[in-house]
Amino acid sequence: MTYCVGMMLDRGLVFMSDTRTNAGLDNISTFRKMKIFENPGERVLTLMSAGNLATTQAVISLLEERTKAPDDRDPSLMAAPSMFQAARLVADVLREVIEAHAQTGQQADSAFNATMMLGGQIYGGPPRMFLIYPEGNFIESGEDTPFFQIGEIKYGRPILVRAYRPDMSFEKALRLLLVSFDSTLKANLTVGAPFDYHVYETDSLKTGKTGRIELDDPYFQTVSRDWGTALTDALDRLPTYEF
Amino acid sequence: MTYCVGMMLDRGLVFMSDTRTNAGLDNISTFRKMKIFENPGERVLTLMSAGNLATTQAVISLLEERTKAPDDRDPSLMAAPSMFQAARLVADVLREVIEAHAQTGQQADSAFNATMMLGGQIYGGPPRMFLIYPEGNFIESGEDTPFFQIGEIKYGRPILVRAYRPDMSFEKALRLLLVSFDSTLKANLTVGAPFDYHVYETDSLKTGKTGRIELDDPYFQTVSRDWGTALTDALDRLPTYEF
Numbered sequence: 001m002t003y004c005v006g007m008m009l010d011r012g013l014v015f016m017s018d019t020r021t022n023a024g025l026d027n028i029s030t031f032r033k034m035k036i037f038e039n040p041g042e043r044v045l046t047l048m049s050a051g052n053l054a055t056t057q058a059v060i061s062l063l064e065e066r067t068k069a070p071d072d073r074d075p076s077l078m079a080a081p082s083m084f085q086a087a088r089l090v091a092d093v094l095r096e097v098i099e100a101h102a103q104t105g106q107q108a109d110s111a112f113n114a115t116m117m118l119g120g121q122i123y124g125g126p127p128r129m130f131l132i133y134p135e136g137n138f139i140e141s142g143e144d145t146p147f148f149q150i151g152e153i154k155y156g157r158p159i160l161v162r163a164y165r166p167d168m169s170f171e172k173a174l175r176l177l178l179v180s181f182d183s184t185l186k187a188n189l190t191v192g193a194p195f196d197y198h199v200y201e202t203d204s205l206k207t208g209k210t211g212r213i214e215l216d217d218p219y220f221q222t223v224s225r226d227w228g229t230a231l232t233d234a235l236d237r238l239p240t241y242e243f
Numbered sequence: 244m245t246y247c248v249g250m251m252l253d254r255g256l257v258f259m260s261d262t263r264t265n266a267g268l269d270n271i272s273t274f275r276k277m278k279i280f281e282n283p284g285e286r287v288l289t290l291m292s293a294g295n296l297a298t299t300q301a302v303i304s305l306l307e308e309r310t311k312a313p314d315d316r317d318p319s320l321m322a323a324p325s326m327f328q329a330a331r332l333v334a335d336v337l338r339e340v341i342e343a344h345a346q347t348g349q350q351a352d353s354a355f356n357a358t359m360m361l362g363g364q365i366y367g368g369p370p371r372m373f374l375i376y377p378e379g380n381f382i383e384s385g386e387d388t389p390f391f392q393i394g395e396i397k398y399g400r401p402i403l404v405r406a407y408r409p410d411m412s413f414e415k416a417l418r419l420l421l422v423s424f425d426s427t428l429k430a431n432l433t434v435g436a437p438f439d440y441h442v443y444e445t446d447s448l449k450t451g452k453t454g455r456i457e458l459d460d461p462y463f464q465t466v467s468r469d470w471g472t473a474l475t476d477a478l479d480r481l482p483t484y485e486f
Contacts, residue, residue: 154397158426160469163478174484183401199486209486223481226404230477235406238469241417241462243442243452 001190002033002050002151005160005211006117006129007175008141010167012201012208013119016177016228017048018151018185020192035060037067037077038208043122045077045086046198050151051114051134059114063090083128087118087138095136115150120200127202155187156180170199170209175223176242179211182224193220245276245293245394245432247264248403248420249360249372251384253410255444255451256362256370259420260291261394261428263435277439278303280310280320283449286365288320288329289441293394294357301340304356306333326371330361338379358393363433363443370424370445389486398430399423413452418466421456436463 004017017033031053035167037045049056049064066076080086094116101112111134119129119141131148132138141148146166149157159180168176184191193215200208213220248258260276274296290306292299297472309319316373323329344355347396361382374391375435384391389409392400402423412418417440427434436458443451456463 003467026433071334088298140349155401157430158398158401159474159478161429162474169483171483171485175481176478179478179481186404187397187400211486219482219484226481227477230480231402231405231474234473235402235419235422237473238418239424239462240412240414241421242414243454 001188003153003156003181003184003188003191004033004048004050004117004150005147005156005180006046006048006119006141007147007164007173007177008119008127008129008166009146009170009173011170012199012204013046013121013129014170014173014177014197014199015046015048015119016118016181016195016197018181019194019196020193021053022190023053025052025189028192030194031190032196032229034198035064036198036210037063037120038207039078041123042205043078044200045083045118045120045122046117046200048117048150048240049114050116052112053096055094055097055101055112055114056116059090059094059116062093062097080122083118083122083130086109086120086122087128087130087132087140088118090118091132091136093139094132095230097110098100098134110136117148117150121202121205123205127200141145152184152191153187156184159183170201174199178223179227182220182227244290244431246399246424246427246431246434247276247291247293247360247393247398248390248399249289249291249362249384249419250390250407250416251362251372251409252389252413253372254413255288255442255447256364256372257413257416257440257442258360258362259417259418259424259438259440260284260293261424261434262437262439263433264284264296265433266296269434271435273435273437275439278307279450279474280303280306280363281450284323284366286321286363287443287450288326288361288363289443289450290333291393292357292358293359295355296327298337298340298344298355298357299359301332302337302359305336305340323365325368326361326363326365329363330371330373330375330383330454332418333355333359333361334375334379334381337375341377345464348441359421360391362395364445368449370443394459395407395431395434400429402426413444417442419464421463422470425463438463
């Protein structure tokens with residue numbers, strides 16, 4: 001499993017992904033699930049993926065090759081004229097890879113499926129964010145659904161639903177995400193630290209603040225510890241039930 | 244789907260269940276999922292169920308018939324000599340019902356599976372609580388796992404994990420459960436109010452406080468509204484992230 005969140009804020013986009021992959025419970029590895037495609041001053045795209053690792057790695061490799069080899073640059077993520085076209089390209093590659101595996105007649109315990117999230121900005125357009133399904137179609141975030149989650153989404157969802165505000169600062173968004181990731185981490189063995197993040201500021205058109213938060217990161221430790229106390233304090237402030 | 248929680252406290256057992264069942268998204272009904280079997284002064288058993296409604300209703304009907312018809316009273320829930328034997332009886336009936344449906348060769352979109360939770364006390368023994376799987380085996384709660392959830396368990400789990408205390412009062416336990424149910428309700432259409440509860444006091448050997456909390460219950464409304472504020476306040480008290 002995996003846990004990735006993309007959030008659209010008034011001031012930009014925030015992405016966070018975990019790094020755990022597992023083939024069975026006894027075969028656990030760390031892989032980066034966030035990939036940034038950048039042409040400074042012109043476009044920044046962040047791609048996150050959940051699902052079959054072979055599928056998502058193949059998709060990213062194909063997308064990367066196309067951005068590098070000049071002869072094969074069309075269609076390419078770096079040449080897509082709009083975020084919508086970029087999402088369409090990712091969706092097409094994703095569907096092709098899944099189909100290619102399925103057509104060999106191979107079977108896997110878990111399907112070859114994967115879900116991806118693409119967010120970013122291309123010069124001349126606003127920041128946009130898409131959730132791309134294995135079927136090759138996708139939906140876009142908007143005012144009513146300003147954040148997307150992929151992977152193991154349930155444990156960390158209630159706090160996002162309650163505390164997300166479009167006008168929150170990047171610092172507060174990171175804090176909210178870490179609380180959401182902490183809840184998920186505590187409940188599901190297939191989601192694990194470290195967590196990668198990318199904070200993209202609207203109209204900057206360059207990679208923003210990126211980083212990796214380890215399990216023993218002092219700030220994460222503080223959040224993880226204090227959040228338990230804060231929750232129980234919050235609960236205590238509610239009136240108790242009377243029979 | 245369904246959401247039921249059973250909690251073992253120092254002072255007794257607390258049970259809560261939702262009442263929504265659905266066959267498809269456009270066929271939603273309200274059914275009681277909590278059943279109390281009582282012989283005052285001798286035993287009180289609470290049974291909650293999640294899964295295929297035809298299966299769980301058949302199990303409860305069979306268990307009830309056996310407690311009523313004197314000729315067929317053995318084995319019966321009301322005659323089981325211990326909580327362990329009572330759990331074994333429920334598990335056997337559950338497995339039989341599932342097998343009977345499966346053997347007809349019928350297929351259903353969702354399997355005929357169901358999961359049940361049995362908690363209570365029989366004179367001479369301590370209160371005990373069991374989680375019963377469709378395969379007919381079961382596990383018992385203990386100090387390390389003092390509460391069980393069945394059904395749509397993920398959304399409401401983080402707050403239970405964080406705020407459960409074995410020495411909490413019944414009133415505080417109800418409050419905690421309502422917060423957990425509220426988080427689930429907000430996230431999943433297949434979990435719905437009203438919520439039934441039963442609070443059993445250790446060694447009372449009679450049905451304790453029971454009730455049904457409707458969606459428009461003023462206390463539930465308060466909890467639902469104030470919890471959002473309390474959560475965001477709690478989040479605000481954590482230090483913000485610094486890049």
